[in-house]
Amino acid sequence: MVIRVEHELHTRRKGRNAGVGLLLVGFIAIVFGLTVVKVLQLDDIRQFETFDHAPRPQLVPETEVGQ
Amino acid sequence: MTDFSANEQTIQKAGHEAGMGDYFALLKPRVMSLVVFTALVGLLVAPVPVHPFLGFVAILCIAVGAGASGALNMWWDADIDAVMKRTASRPIPSGRVAPGEALGIGVALSGFAIVLLGLATNFLAAGLLAFTIFFYLVVYSMWLKRATPQNIVIGGAAGAFPPMIGWAVATGGVSIESVLMFALIFMWTPPHFWALALFVKSDYGRAGVPMLTETHGRDATRRHVIVYTLLLVPVALGLGLTSIGGPFYMAVAVVMNAWFLKGAYDIWQRDDAACEADKHAVEIKVFKVSLYYLFAHFGALLVEAALRLYGLGGWSW
Numbered sequence: 001m002v003i004r005v006e007h008e009l010h011t012r013r014k015g016r017n018a019g020v021g022l023l024l025v026g027f028i029a030i031v032f033g034l035t036v037v038k039v040l041q042l043d044d045i046r047q048f049e050t051f052d053h054a055p056r057p058q059l060v061p062e063t064e065v066g067q
Numbered sequence: 068m069t070d071f072s073a074n075e076q077t078i079q080k081a082g083h084e085a086g087m088g089d090y091f092a093l094l095k096p097r098v099m100s101l102v103v104f105t106a107l108v109g110l111l112v113a114p115v116p117v118h119p120f121l122g123f124v125a126i127l128c129i130a131v132g133a134g135a136s137g138a139l140n141m142w143w144d145a146d147i148d149a150v151m152k153r154t155a156s157r158p159i160p161s162g163r164v165a166p167g168e169a170l171g172i173g174v175a176l177s178g179f180a181i182v183l184l185g186l187a188t189n190f191l192a193a194g195l196l197a198f199t200i201f202f203y204l205v206v207y208s209m210w211l212k213r214a215t216p217q218n219i220v221i222g223g224a225a226g227a228f229p230p231m232i233g234w235a236v237a238t239g240g241v242s243i244e245s246v247l248m249f250a251l252i253f254m255w256t257p258p259h260f261w262a263l264a265l266f267v268k269s270d271y272g273r274a275g276v277p278m279l280t281e282t283h284g285r286d287a288t289r290r291h292v293i294v295y296t297l298l299l300v301p302v303a304l305g306l307g308l309t310s311i312g313g314p315f316y317m318a319v320a321v322v323m324n325a326w327f328l329k330g331a332y333d334i335w336q337r338d339d340a341a342c343e344a345d346k347h348a349v350e351i352k353v354f355k356v357s358l359y360y361l362f363a364h365f366g367a368l369l370v371e372a373a374l375r376l377y378g379l380g381g382w383s384w
Contacts, residue, residue: 012084013084015086015087016085016086016087019087030124030127030183033120033124034120034121034124034186034187037118037120037121041118
């Protein structure tokens with residue numbers, strides 16, 4: 001079944017909807033970019049890798065655990 | 068009543084449906100440009116480097132926060148805007164945007180900008196942005212604007228915070244440099260605004276907003292221009308002696324302050340007859356000089372920061 005325009009509101013609000021869509025895409029891009037930058041700024045990337053909402057010491061190499 | 072029928076009634080009433088441009092106009096984009104420029108300078112002249120993407124997000128948040136306070140101001144001042152010729156075509160008084168929509172956009176964007184700035188950089192910067200929005204809406208718009216002809220003096224603080232926020236983004240603190248950047252805009256606002264008020268025929272009086280030119284007269288306004296310009300000079304020169312100043316900034320500051328001071332003196336020496344005779348030529352010129360003044364000072368700070376990259380900026384070389 002072909003999706004059809006059901007109301008003239010859809011055409012009338014096309015510009016607004018496109019604008020809101022662009023803003024949402026921009027927001028996603030910002031959150032993604034912030035995540036990448038924040039993770040890359042960690043001094044030791046393993047701080048991130050060994051923390052999954054709860055500490056996971058099994059991911060830390062044994063030599064470091066023993067130290 | 069369905070959402071569709073409600074919308075149709077709104078459109079019939081206003082004769083126009085709000086587009087993205089109308090919502091953007093709520094954010095006062097021209098004011099935003101000054102905020103972006105001064106915040107960017109505050110961020111770039113700070114001694115701590117900021118990752119370019121974090122810097123971009125920080126400036127975006129400050130701009131959105133400034134826009135949000137503009138929308139909240141338009142929501143609160145819709146009754147005044149409807150009376151005055153200059154502002155009657157704004158989105159709310161013209162009926163293109165409902166007051167509740169402007170309030171919603173203002174509150175939502177404020178929250179978005181403050182939270183994102185805090186998460187992206189630090190919570191001192193976010194706190195300063197929150198205070199700026201509060202100051203502009205509550206202290207200036209709700210309280211001072213309709214209460215005292217000194218509204219622009221104290222309310223001008225809201226426009227002076229952006230470089231301090233930019234500095235806090237980079238350093239996570241407040242220091243003499245950021246306080247003096249704040250003070251520069253704070254002290255510059257009254258003579259800048261009153262030079263404009265002397266040659267623009269406003270209808271603030273009809274809207275019930277006390278303006279110095281109307282409550283105390285034009286001679287008192289001229290005296291205020293020269294006094295505030297005199298108070299501005301030491302702030303501008305003092306900034307040049309801090310770690311972000313240097314010989315280039317100081318040279319620019321001396322020239323611009325002499326130029327602005329001469330203009331303020333000329334205004335002080337005039338009377339209404341002289342103003343009418345040359346159609347406010349001096350006041351118009353001083354207003355333009357005031358715009359160059361702020362741009363030159365913050366531009367010179369940027370140049371000093373760029374020179375420092377090559378070991379040339381500041382007083383130490």
